[in-house]
Amino acid sequence: MTNQTYEVTGAGVDPVANRNQRTRVYVISMSIRVACVLCLLFTPGWWAILPILGAALLPFFAVMVANNIAPVVDKKQHSTVTPLSLPDSLQKSASPEVIIIAAPKYKPAKQSDAE
Secondary structure, three states: OOOOOOOOOOOOOOHHHHHHHHHHHHHHHHHHHHHHHHHHHHOOHHHHHHHHHHHHHHHHHHHHHHOOOOOOOOOOOOOOOOOOOOOHHHHHHOOOOOOOOOOOOOOOOOOOOOO
16 A cells, blocks of 8 residues: 555745745845945945945845745646547447427416406
8 A cells, every 4th residue: 555645735945934035035135235335435446336226236136036936836647538439339320310309288277258
């Protein structure tokens, strides 16, 4: 007997773990941004462009990473379904006629003479 496990949902990743990971990456990115801003105080001349770019572009990437939700993984195996068909011996004998089953005739209710 083999142990088979069945997947209940296609969620893939635990939402809490995913959120914690995205928060961690966001905090690290914002810490690097703060370091870039502090480097502006000590960077002379044209070299100041690098910390300026870091401080300006890191929020964009941090927000993009923080908003990136793990994709739902669909692990279901999809198989093609072929329609059933009648054996050749039955297909030849089958006729396209419409069969009407006798139904009781409709009898309208009798109207009373008192009306």
